[in-house]
Amino acid sequence: xxxxxxxxxxxxxDVREHLVALAAADALARPVRRPxxxxxxxxxxxxGGESTTISKLAVLFGLMDPLRxxxxxxxxxxxxxxxxxxxxxxxxxxxxxxxxxxxxxxxxRRNAFGRQNESFETAIPFVGLAGDPVTGVFIxxxxxxxxxxxxxxxxxxxxxxxxxxxxxxxxxxxxLATSFHPELTGDHRVHEYxxxxxxxxxx
Amino acid sequence: xxxxxxxxxxxxxxxxxxxxxxxxxxKGGVIMDVVNAEQAKIAEDxxxxxxxxxxxxxxxxxxxGGVARMSDxxxxxxxxxxxxIPVMAKSRIGHFVxxxxxxxxxxxxxxxxxxxxxxxxxxxxDKWAFTTPFVCGATNLGEALRRxxxxxxxxxxxxxxGTGNVVEAVRxxxxxxxxxxxxxxxxxxxxxxxxxELRAPxxxxxxxxxxxxxxxxxxxxxxxxxxxxAALMRQLGAEGVFVGSGIFKSGDxxxxxxxxxxxxxxxxxxKIIADASRNLGEAMVGINCDTLPETERYxxxxx
Numbered sequence: 165x166x167x168x169x170x171x172x173x174x175x176x177x178d179v180r181e182h183l184v185a186l187a188a189a190d191a192l193a194r195p196v197r198r199p200x201x202x203x204x205x206x207x208x209x210x211x212g213g214e215s216t217t218i219s220k221l222a223v224l225f226g227l228m229d230p231l232r233x234x235x236x237x238x239x240x241x242x243x244x245x246x247x248x249x250x251x252x253x254x255x256x257x258x259x260x261x262x263x264x265x266x267x268x269x270x271x272x273r274r275n276a277f278g279r280q281n282e283s284f285e286t287a288i289p290f291v292g293l294a295g296d297p298v299t300g301v302f303i304x305x306x307x308x309x310x311x312x313x314x315x316x317x318x319x320x321x322x323x324x325x326x327x328x329x330x331x332x333x334x335x336x337x338x339x340l341a342t343s344f345h346p347e348l349t350g351d352h353r354v355h356e357y358x359x360x361x362x363x364x365x366x367x
Numbered sequence: 368x369x370x371x372x373x374x375x376x377x378x379x380x381x382x383x384x385x386x387x388x389x390x391x392x393x394k395g396g397v398i399m400d401v402v403n404a405e406q407a408k409i410a411e412d413x414x415x416x417x418x419x420x421x422x423x424x425x426x427x428x429x430x431x432g433g434v435a436r437m438s439d440x441x442x443x444x445x446x447x448x449x450x451x452i453p454v455m456a457k458s459r460i461g462h463f464v465x466x467x468x469x470x471x472x473x474x475x476x477x478x479x480x481x482x483x484x485x486x487x488x489x490x491x492x493d494k495w496a497f498t499t500p501f502v503c504g505a506t507n508l509g510e511a512l513r514r515x516x517x518x519x520x521x522x523x524x525x526x527x528x529g530t531g532n533v534v535e536a537v538r539x540x541x542x543x544x545x546x547x548x549x550x551x552x553x554x555x556x557x558x559x560x561x562x563x564e565l566r567a568p569x570x571x572x573x574x575x576x577x578x579x580x581x582x583x584x585x586x587x588x589x590x591x592x593x594x595x596x597a598a599l600m601r602q603l604g605a606e607g608v609f610v611g612s613g614i615f616k617s618g619d620x621x622x623x624x625x626x627x628x629x630x631x632x633x634x635x636x637x638k639i640i641a642d643a644s645r646n647l648g649e650a651m652v653g654i655n656c657d658t659l660p661e662t663e664r665y666x667x668x669x670x
Contacts, residue, residue, distance in 0.1 A: 174395070176395040176416060178392055212391070214392065214396060216451065220414045246392070258451070279453075279473050280453065280474075280499065281381075281498050285378070285384060301388055303392055345391075348391065
Protein backbone atom coordinates (compact mmCIF):
# COMPACT_ATOMS: atom_id res chain seq x y z
CA UNK A 165 0.00 0.00 0.00
CA UNK A 166 1.25 3.50 -0.80
CA UNK A 167 1.16 6.21 1.90
CA UNK A 168 -2.31 5.98 3.44
CA UNK A 169 -4.67 8.94 3.45
CA UNK A 170 -6.11 9.41 6.90
CA UNK A 171 -8.93 11.82 7.59
CA UNK A 172 -9.55 13.69 10.82
CA UNK A 173 -13.21 14.26 11.62
CA UNK A 174 -13.23 18.06 11.67
CA UNK A 175 -16.67 18.98 12.98
CA UNK A 176 -15.21 20.26 16.25
CA UNK A 177 -12.24 19.59 18.54
CA ASP A 178 -8.44 19.39 18.44
CA VAL A 179 -8.27 18.57 14.74
CA ARG A 180 -5.08 20.48 14.01
CA GLU A 181 -3.03 18.52 16.56
CA HIS A 182 -4.11 15.20 15.02
CA LEU A 183 -3.30 16.42 11.50
CA VAL A 184 0.19 17.36 12.72
CA ALA A 185 0.70 14.03 14.54
CA LEU A 186 -0.47 11.98 11.53
CA ALA A 187 1.80 13.90 9.17
CA ALA A 188 4.70 13.24 11.58
CA ALA A 189 3.77 9.54 11.44
CA ASP A 190 4.15 9.62 7.63
CA ALA A 191 0.47 9.56 6.68
CA LEU A 192 -1.32 11.98 4.36
CA ALA A 193 -3.71 13.74 6.71
CA ARG A 194 -6.74 15.80 5.79
CA PRO A 195 -9.84 17.16 7.55
CA VAL A 196 -13.21 15.48 6.93
CA ARG A 197 -16.49 17.33 7.40
CA ARG A 198 -18.66 15.95 4.57
CA PRO A 199 -19.77 12.47 3.41
CA UNK A 200 -17.91 12.89 0.10
CA UNK A 201 -14.71 13.71 1.98
CA UNK A 202 -15.17 10.61 4.15
CA UNK A 203 -15.48 8.49 1.01
CA UNK A 204 -11.99 9.57 -0.09
CA UNK A 205 -9.98 8.52 2.97
CA UNK A 206 -8.49 5.11 3.88
CA UNK A 207 -8.92 5.62 7.62
CA UNK A 208 -10.19 8.16 10.11
CA UNK A 209 -9.25 9.80 13.40
CA UNK A 210 -12.06 11.05 15.61
CA UNK A 211 -10.46 13.79 17.72
CA GLY A 212 -10.97 15.07 21.23
CA GLY A 213 -13.66 17.67 21.62
CA GLU A 214 -17.15 17.87 23.01
CA SER A 215 -18.79 14.54 22.17
CA THR A 216 -22.36 15.93 22.35
CA THR A 217 -21.48 18.65 19.84
CA ILE A 218 -19.64 16.33 17.46
CA SER A 219 -22.42 13.74 17.57
CA LYS A 220 -25.11 16.38 16.95
CA LEU A 221 -23.23 17.85 13.97
CA ALA A 222 -22.54 14.38 12.55
CA VAL A 223 -26.29 13.65 12.55
CA LEU A 224 -27.23 17.10 11.17
CA PHE A 225 -24.77 16.93 8.28
CA GLY A 226 -25.51 13.34 7.25
CA LEU A 227 -22.26 11.78 8.46
CA MET A 228 -23.55 9.35 11.08
CA ASP A 229 -24.80 6.65 8.69
CA PRO A 230 -21.80 6.83 6.32
CA LEU A 231 -19.51 6.60 9.36
CA ARG A 232 -21.31 3.48 10.59
CA UNK A 233 -21.14 1.94 7.12
CA UNK A 234 -17.41 2.60 6.81
CA UNK A 235 -16.76 1.17 10.29
CA UNK A 236 -18.84 -1.91 9.43
CA UNK A 237 -16.85 -2.18 6.19
CA UNK A 238 -13.58 -2.41 8.12
CA UNK A 239 -12.23 1.13 7.85
CA UNK A 240 -9.59 1.69 10.57
CA UNK A 241 -10.62 4.37 13.04
CA UNK A 242 -8.78 5.88 16.01
CA UNK A 243 -10.77 7.86 18.56
CA UNK A 244 -9.31 10.00 21.38
CA UNK A 245 -11.45 11.09 24.34
CA UNK A 246 -14.66 12.31 22.63
CA UNK A 247 -13.63 10.05 19.74
CA UNK A 248 -13.50 7.09 22.14
CA UNK A 249 -17.07 7.89 23.22
CA UNK A 250 -18.15 7.95 19.56
CA UNK A 251 -16.63 4.50 18.98
CA UNK A 252 -18.40 2.93 21.97
CA UNK A 253 -21.35 0.62 21.46
CA UNK A 254 -22.71 1.84 24.80
CA UNK A 255 -22.22 5.04 26.81
CA UNK A 256 -23.04 6.03 30.38
CA UNK A 257 -23.64 9.61 31.60
CA UNK A 258 -24.19 10.83 28.07
CA UNK A 259 -27.16 12.89 26.95
CA UNK A 260 -30.32 10.84 26.41
CA UNK A 261 -30.40 11.66 22.72
CA UNK A 262 -26.65 11.23 22.19
CA UNK A 263 -25.85 8.93 19.28
CA UNK A 264 -22.58 7.12 18.77
CA UNK A 265 -21.02 5.60 15.69
CA UNK A 266 -20.22 2.49 17.69
CA UNK A 267 -18.05 -0.41 16.58
CA UNK A 268 -16.11 -1.30 19.73
CA UNK A 269 -17.90 -3.70 22.06
CA UNK A 270 -17.41 -1.57 25.17
CA UNK A 271 -19.25 0.59 27.66
CA UNK A 272 -17.67 4.02 28.12
CA ARG A 273 -18.49 6.39 30.97
CA ARG A 274 -18.37 10.01 29.88
CA ASN A 275 -16.40 12.52 32.05
CA ALA A 276 -15.66 9.54 34.34
CA PHE A 277 -12.43 11.02 35.75
CA GLY A 278 -14.29 14.19 36.77
CA ARG A 279 -14.41 17.84 35.82
CA GLN A 280 -11.51 20.00 34.62
CA ASN A 281 -10.04 20.43 38.12
CA GLU A 282 -9.52 16.64 38.18
CA SER A 283 -7.95 16.56 34.71
CA PHE A 284 -4.41 15.18 34.93
CA GLU A 285 -1.38 13.80 33.15
CA THR A 286 0.51 10.64 34.04
CA ALA A 287 2.90 8.09 32.56
CA ILE A 288 1.23 4.90 31.28
CA PRO A 289 2.68 1.70 29.82
CA PHE A 290 1.00 1.00 26.46
CA VAL A 291 0.86 -2.59 25.16
CA GLY A 292 2.67 -2.88 21.83
CA LEU A 293 4.73 0.30 22.16
CA ALA A 294 8.43 -0.04 22.86
CA GLY A 295 10.41 2.40 24.98
CA ASP A 296 9.20 4.77 27.68
CA PRO A 297 5.60 4.79 28.83
CA VAL A 298 3.42 7.28 26.99
CA THR A 299 2.33 10.49 28.70
CA GLY A 300 -1.41 10.26 29.10
CA VAL A 301 -3.11 13.66 29.14
CA PHE A 302 -6.62 13.18 30.51
CA ILE A 303 -9.05 16.09 30.10
CA UNK A 304 -12.54 15.63 31.58
CA UNK A 305 -11.78 12.17 30.30
CA UNK A 306 -13.96 9.09 29.90
CA UNK A 307 -12.92 5.58 30.95
CA UNK A 308 -13.95 2.17 29.68
CA UNK A 309 -16.21 0.53 32.20
CA UNK A 310 -16.65 -2.84 30.50
CA UNK A 311 -15.34 -4.59 27.38
CA UNK A 312 -16.59 -7.54 25.35
CA UNK A 313 -14.52 -10.68 24.67
CA UNK A 314 -13.09 -9.43 21.38
CA UNK A 315 -11.61 -6.25 22.83
CA UNK A 316 -7.92 -6.02 23.68
CA UNK A 317 -7.00 -3.73 26.59
CA UNK A 318 -3.87 -1.70 25.73
CA UNK A 319 -3.52 0.62 28.72
CA UNK A 320 -4.85 1.13 32.22
CA UNK A 321 -4.33 3.62 35.04
CA UNK A 322 -4.69 2.83 38.76
CA UNK A 323 -8.04 3.94 40.15
CA UNK A 324 -7.82 6.83 42.61
CA UNK A 325 -10.23 5.21 45.06
CA UNK A 326 -9.33 1.54 45.23
CA UNK A 327 -7.30 -1.38 43.98
CA UNK A 328 -8.99 -1.50 40.57
CA UNK A 329 -7.45 -0.20 37.39
CA UNK A 330 -9.34 1.91 34.87
CA UNK A 331 -9.18 0.91 31.22
CA UNK A 332 -8.03 3.87 29.11
CA UNK A 333 -6.94 2.35 25.79
CA UNK A 334 -8.48 -0.48 23.77
CA UNK A 335 -8.38 -2.08 20.37
CA UNK A 336 -10.91 -4.24 18.56
CA UNK A 337 -9.90 -5.26 15.05
CA UNK A 338 -9.27 -2.08 13.07
CA UNK A 339 -10.65 0.19 15.75
CA LEU A 340 -8.43 1.92 18.33
CA ALA A 341 -9.51 4.20 21.18
CA THR A 342 -7.78 6.10 24.00
CA SER A 343 -9.29 8.16 26.84
CA PHE A 344 -6.25 10.41 26.66
CA HIS A 345 -4.70 12.75 24.11
CA PRO A 346 -1.37 11.65 22.58
CA GLU A 347 -1.85 14.47 20.05
CA LEU A 348 -1.10 17.02 22.82
CA THR A 349 2.29 15.58 23.79
CA GLY A 350 4.54 15.74 20.73
CA ASP A 351 5.13 11.97 21.15
CA HIS A 352 3.75 10.43 17.96
CA ARG A 353 4.11 6.72 18.82
CA VAL A 354 0.38 6.06 19.25
CA HIS A 355 -0.30 7.69 15.89
CA GLU A 356 2.50 5.61 14.34
CA TYR A 357 0.87 2.51 15.87
CA UNK A 358 -2.41 3.52 14.20
CA UNK A 359 -0.73 4.19 10.85
CA UNK A 360 0.74 0.66 11.01
CA UNK A 361 -2.78 -0.67 11.67
CA UNK A 362 -4.01 1.22 8.60
CA UNK A 363 -1.17 -0.14 6.45
CA UNK A 364 -1.84 -3.70 7.65
CA UNK A 365 -5.56 -3.32 6.87
CA UNK A 366 -4.74 -2.16 3.34
CA UNK A 367 -2.60 -5.19 2.52
CA UNK B 368 5.72 20.59 23.33
CA UNK B 369 8.08 18.25 25.12
CA UNK B 370 7.18 15.15 27.06
CA UNK B 371 7.86 14.90 30.78
CA UNK B 372 8.48 11.21 31.46
CA UNK B 373 10.20 11.75 34.83
CA UNK B 374 7.75 14.16 36.41
CA UNK B 375 4.65 12.27 35.34
CA UNK B 376 5.12 9.17 37.53
CA UNK B 377 2.44 10.44 39.88
CA UNK B 378 -0.71 11.87 38.27
CA UNK B 379 -0.42 15.65 38.12
CA UNK B 380 -3.40 18.01 37.98
CA UNK B 381 -3.41 21.63 36.85
CA UNK B 382 -0.35 21.41 34.57
CA UNK B 383 -0.01 23.93 31.75
CA UNK B 384 -0.61 21.09 29.28
CA UNK B 385 -3.81 20.00 30.99
CA UNK B 386 -5.06 23.61 31.20
CA UNK B 387 -4.15 24.58 27.64
CA UNK B 388 -5.24 21.16 26.37
CA UNK B 389 -8.74 21.75 27.71
CA UNK B 390 -9.05 24.81 25.46
CA UNK B 391 -7.77 22.75 22.50
CA UNK B 392 -10.82 20.49 22.97
CA UNK B 393 -13.15 23.50 22.60
CA LYS B 394 -11.79 24.50 19.20
CA GLY B 395 -14.23 24.86 16.34
CA GLY B 396 -16.99 25.33 18.88
CA VAL B 397 -19.31 27.95 20.32
CA ILE B 398 -19.34 28.97 24.00
CA MET B 399 -22.61 30.58 25.00
CA ASP B 400 -23.51 33.02 27.80
CA VAL B 401 -26.39 31.72 29.93
CA VAL B 402 -28.05 33.16 33.04
CA ASN B 403 -29.96 30.12 34.31
CA ALA B 404 -30.27 26.33 34.00
CA GLU B 405 -33.01 26.55 31.40
CA GLN B 406 -30.85 28.63 29.05
CA ALA B 407 -27.91 26.30 29.71
CA LYS B 408 -29.98 23.35 28.49
CA ILE B 409 -31.05 25.26 25.38
CA ALA B 410 -27.38 25.97 24.68
CA GLU B 411 -26.37 22.34 25.18
CA ASP B 412 -29.24 21.15 22.97
CA UNK B 413 -28.06 23.54 20.28
CA UNK B 414 -24.56 22.05 20.28
CA UNK B 415 -22.60 24.51 22.44
CA UNK B 416 -19.17 23.15 23.49
CA UNK B 417 -19.45 24.98 26.82
CA UNK B 418 -21.56 27.55 28.59
CA UNK B 419 -20.55 30.72 30.44
CA UNK B 420 -22.61 31.09 33.61
CA UNK B 421 -23.31 34.70 34.54
CA UNK B 422 -26.03 36.69 36.29
CA UNK B 423 -26.68 39.18 33.53
CA UNK B 424 -25.61 39.06 29.90
CA UNK B 425 -23.38 42.00 28.90
CA UNK B 426 -26.25 43.84 27.16
CA UNK B 427 -28.10 43.95 30.50
CA UNK B 428 -24.97 44.89 32.45
CA UNK B 429 -24.66 47.81 30.05
CA UNK B 430 -28.31 48.78 30.50
CA UNK B 431 -28.44 48.42 34.28
CA GLY B 432 -25.10 50.09 35.08
CA GLY B 433 -23.60 49.80 38.56
CA VAL B 434 -20.91 47.37 39.67
CA ALA B 435 -20.97 43.98 37.95
CA ARG B 436 -19.57 41.10 40.05
CA MET B 437 -19.12 37.33 40.10
CA SER B 438 -22.43 35.44 39.93
CA ASP B 439 -24.27 33.82 42.84
CA UNK B 440 -22.70 30.40 43.62
CA UNK B 441 -26.18 28.82 43.74
CA UNK B 442 -26.87 29.90 40.21
CA UNK B 443 -23.53 28.56 39.00
CA UNK B 444 -24.12 25.22 40.76
CA UNK B 445 -27.59 24.91 39.24
CA UNK B 446 -26.09 25.36 35.79
CA UNK B 447 -23.32 22.84 36.52
CA UNK B 448 -26.00 20.35 37.59
CA UNK B 449 -28.18 21.02 34.55
CA UNK B 450 -25.70 20.27 31.74
CA UNK B 451 -23.01 17.71 30.92
CA ILE B 452 -20.81 20.10 28.93
CA PRO B 453 -18.09 22.31 30.52
CA VAL B 454 -19.21 25.33 32.53
CA MET B 455 -17.21 28.57 32.68
CA ALA B 456 -17.79 31.56 34.93
CA LYS B 457 -16.44 35.10 35.20
CA SER B 458 -14.37 36.77 37.89
CA ARG B 459 -13.56 40.47 38.00
CA ILE B 460 -10.10 41.49 36.75
CA GLY B 461 -7.67 41.17 39.67
CA HIS B 462 -10.31 39.73 42.01
CA PHE B 463 -8.43 36.54 42.87
CA VAL B 464 -10.83 35.72 45.71
CA UNK B 465 -13.76 35.53 43.28
CA UNK B 466 -11.52 33.22 41.24
CA UNK B 467 -10.80 31.09 44.33
CA UNK B 468 -14.55 30.80 44.93
CA UNK B 469 -15.18 29.77 41.32
CA UNK B 470 -12.44 27.14 41.54
CA UNK B 471 -14.01 25.75 44.74
CA UNK B 472 -17.37 25.49 42.94
CA UNK B 473 -15.74 23.26 40.32
CA UNK B 474 -16.18 25.44 37.24
CA UNK B 475 -14.15 24.17 34.28
CA UNK B 476 -12.72 27.53 33.17
CA UNK B 477 -12.55 30.99 34.74
CA UNK B 478 -12.94 34.06 32.54
CA UNK B 479 -11.10 36.99 34.14
CA UNK B 480 -13.37 39.37 32.36
CA UNK B 481 -13.51 43.06 31.50
CA UNK B 482 -17.30 42.68 31.24
CA UNK B 483 -17.38 42.74 35.05
CA UNK B 484 -16.20 45.84 36.90
CA UNK B 485 -12.41 45.56 37.51
CA UNK B 486 -11.36 45.02 41.13
CA UNK B 487 -7.74 46.07 40.60
CA UNK B 488 -6.61 48.77 38.20
CA UNK B 489 -2.98 47.63 38.14
CA UNK B 490 -2.82 43.87 38.57
CA UNK B 491 -4.56 40.92 37.01
CA UNK B 492 -4.87 37.71 39.06
CA ASP B 493 -1.89 35.33 39.27
CA LYS B 494 -3.41 32.53 37.24
CA TRP B 495 -0.54 30.07 37.79
CA ALA B 496 -1.76 29.79 41.41
CA PHE B 497 -4.91 27.95 40.29
CA THR B 498 -5.77 24.42 39.18
CA THR B 499 -8.71 25.76 37.19
CA PRO B 500 -7.57 27.23 33.86
CA PHE B 501 -8.25 30.86 32.87
CA VAL B 502 -9.30 32.57 29.69
CA CYS B 503 -8.58 36.30 29.33
CA GLY B 504 -9.49 38.99 26.82
CA ALA B 505 -6.98 40.89 24.69
CA THR B 506 -7.10 43.70 22.17
CA ASN B 507 -3.58 43.18 20.84
CA LEU B 508 -0.63 40.77 20.94
CA GLY B 509 1.20 42.44 23.83
CA GLU B 510 -1.88 42.24 26.02
CA ALA B 511 -2.43 38.58 25.05
CA LEU B 512 1.17 37.70 25.95
CA ARG B 513 1.01 39.55 29.29
CA ARG B 514 -2.06 37.47 30.17
CA UNK B 515 -0.31 34.26 29.09
CA UNK B 516 2.72 35.25 31.21
CA UNK B 517 0.32 35.54 34.17
CA UNK B 518 -0.90 32.01 33.45
CA UNK B 519 -3.87 32.39 31.08
CA UNK B 520 -4.40 29.10 29.19
CA UNK B 521 -6.68 30.55 26.52
CA UNK B 522 -7.10 34.00 24.93
CA UNK B 523 -10.14 35.64 23.42
CA UNK B 524 -10.52 38.93 21.63
CA UNK B 525 -12.30 41.43 23.84
CA UNK B 526 -14.51 42.90 21.17
CA UNK B 527 -17.14 45.15 22.69
CA UNK B 528 -19.44 42.89 24.69
CA GLY B 529 -23.16 43.54 24.84
CA THR B 530 -23.29 45.66 21.69
CA GLY B 531 -24.22 43.04 19.08
CA ASN B 532 -21.64 44.83 16.94
CA VAL B 533 -18.74 42.75 15.67
CA VAL B 534 -16.52 45.66 14.62
CA GLU B 535 -14.30 45.69 17.72
CA ALA B 536 -13.81 41.90 17.71
CA VAL B 537 -12.67 42.18 14.09
CA ARG B 538 -10.29 45.00 15.03
CA UNK B 539 -8.75 43.03 17.92
CA UNK B 540 -8.39 39.78 16.01
CA UNK B 541 -6.82 41.50 13.01
CA UNK B 542 -4.50 43.38 15.32
CA UNK B 543 -3.33 40.17 17.02
CA UNK B 544 -2.92 38.30 13.72
CA UNK B 545 -1.07 41.19 12.08
CA UNK B 546 1.34 41.54 14.98
CA UNK B 547 2.05 37.78 14.89
CA UNK B 548 2.68 37.95 11.14
CA UNK B 549 5.09 40.85 11.69
CA UNK B 550 7.05 38.86 14.31
CA UNK B 551 7.44 36.02 11.80
CA UNK B 552 9.50 38.34 9.62
CA UNK B 553 11.85 39.45 12.40
CA UNK B 554 15.34 38.02 12.92
CA UNK B 555 16.62 37.14 16.41
CA UNK B 556 18.17 40.57 16.94
CA UNK B 557 14.88 42.29 16.33
CA UNK B 558 12.87 40.09 18.72
CA UNK B 559 14.37 41.73 21.82
CA UNK B 560 13.22 45.17 20.74
CA UNK B 561 9.88 43.68 19.71
CA UNK B 562 9.43 42.24 23.20
CA UNK B 563 10.17 45.64 24.70
CA GLU B 564 7.69 47.31 22.40
CA LEU B 565 5.02 44.69 23.07
CA ARG B 566 5.71 44.94 26.82
CA ALA B 567 5.78 41.15 26.92
CA PRO B 568 8.36 38.55 28.05
CA UNK B 569 11.04 37.86 25.42
CA UNK B 570 10.61 34.04 25.71
CA UNK B 571 6.93 34.28 24.79
CA UNK B 572 7.66 36.67 21.93
CA UNK B 573 10.24 34.25 20.54
CA UNK B 574 7.83 31.34 20.91
CA UNK B 575 5.13 33.19 18.95
CA UNK B 576 7.65 34.12 16.25
CA UNK B 577 8.60 30.44 15.90
CA UNK B 578 5.08 28.99 16.06
CA UNK B 579 3.38 31.67 13.99
CA UNK B 580 0.52 31.55 16.47
CA UNK B 581 -0.14 32.08 20.15
CA UNK B 582 1.04 29.21 22.39
CA UNK B 583 -2.58 28.91 23.58
CA UNK B 584 -5.94 28.70 21.82
CA UNK B 585 -7.35 31.98 20.45
CA UNK B 586 -11.12 32.52 20.38
CA UNK B 587 -13.18 35.51 19.40
CA UNK B 588 -15.61 37.28 21.72
CA UNK B 589 -17.58 40.48 21.95
CA UNK B 590 -20.34 41.44 19.53
CA UNK B 591 -21.04 38.21 17.62
CA UNK B 592 -24.79 38.17 16.88
CA UNK B 593 -25.31 36.17 13.66
CA UNK B 594 -24.07 32.96 12.00
CA UNK B 595 -22.19 35.10 9.48
CA UNK B 596 -20.49 37.03 12.32
CA ALA B 597 -19.25 33.74 13.79
CA ALA B 598 -18.00 32.52 10.40
CA LEU B 599 -16.29 35.88 9.80
CA MET B 600 -14.35 35.55 13.04
CA ARG B 601 -13.30 32.01 12.11
CA GLN B 602 -12.17 33.09 8.66
CA LEU B 603 -10.15 35.86 10.30
CA GLY B 604 -8.33 33.20 12.33
CA ALA B 605 -10.34 32.71 15.54
CA GLU B 606 -10.32 29.03 16.55
CA GLY B 607 -13.83 29.29 17.99
CA VAL B 608 -16.31 31.88 19.25
CA PHE B 609 -17.92 33.10 22.43
CA VAL B 610 -21.46 34.41 21.97
CA GLY B 611 -22.78 36.54 24.80
CA SER B 612 -25.93 38.59 24.52
CA GLY B 613 -26.36 37.65 20.84
CA ILE B 614 -28.31 34.47 21.50
CA PHE B 615 -30.60 35.03 24.46
CA LYS B 616 -31.31 38.67 23.51
CA SER B 617 -32.61 37.52 20.12
CA GLY B 618 -36.11 36.54 19.01
CA ASP B 619 -35.57 32.75 18.84
CA UNK B 620 -32.56 31.76 20.99
CA UNK B 621 -32.70 27.97 20.36
CA UNK B 622 -32.76 28.41 16.60
CA UNK B 623 -30.12 31.12 16.53
CA UNK B 624 -27.83 29.12 18.82
CA UNK B 625 -28.02 26.04 16.58
CA UNK B 626 -27.45 28.20 13.50
CA UNK B 627 -24.32 29.81 14.97
CA UNK B 628 -22.96 26.33 15.83
CA UNK B 629 -23.40 25.19 12.21
CA UNK B 630 -21.82 28.34 10.79
CA UNK B 631 -18.87 28.03 13.15
CA UNK B 632 -18.06 24.50 11.90
CA UNK B 633 -18.71 25.28 8.21
CA UNK B 634 -17.27 28.80 8.41
CA UNK B 635 -15.84 28.56 4.90
CA UNK B 636 -19.03 27.28 3.20
CA UNK B 637 -21.31 30.22 2.27
CA LYS B 638 -24.18 27.90 1.25
CA ILE B 639 -24.36 26.33 4.71
CA ILE B 640 -24.02 29.76 6.35
CA ALA B 641 -26.86 31.02 4.13
CA ASP B 642 -29.09 28.11 5.12
CA ALA B 643 -28.23 28.62 8.77
CA SER B 644 -29.12 32.31 8.47
CA ARG B 645 -32.68 31.79 7.18
CA ASN B 646 -35.72 32.77 9.28
CA LEU B 647 -33.87 33.27 12.53
CA GLY B 648 -36.27 35.98 13.69
CA GLU B 649 -35.05 39.17 15.22
CA ALA B 650 -31.37 39.61 16.05
CA MET B 651 -30.43 41.58 19.14
CA VAL B 652 -30.82 45.29 18.52
CA GLY B 653 -27.20 46.33 18.72
CA ILE B 654 -25.27 49.48 19.51
CA ASN B 655 -22.99 51.46 17.24
CA CYS B 656 -19.59 51.44 18.89
CA ASP B 657 -18.63 54.90 17.61
CA THR B 658 -21.46 56.44 19.66
CA LEU B 659 -20.31 54.59 22.80
CA PRO B 660 -18.57 56.94 25.29
CA GLU B 661 -14.99 55.95 26.18
CA THR B 662 -16.02 55.29 29.78
CA GLU B 663 -18.54 52.66 28.63
CA ARG B 664 -16.07 50.73 26.52
CA TYR B 665 -15.29 47.47 28.29
CA UNK B 666 -12.35 46.76 25.99
CA UNK B 667 -10.45 49.62 27.69
CA UNK B 668 -10.51 47.67 30.96
CA UNK B 669 -7.42 45.56 31.64
CA UNK B 670 -3.84 46.52 30.91
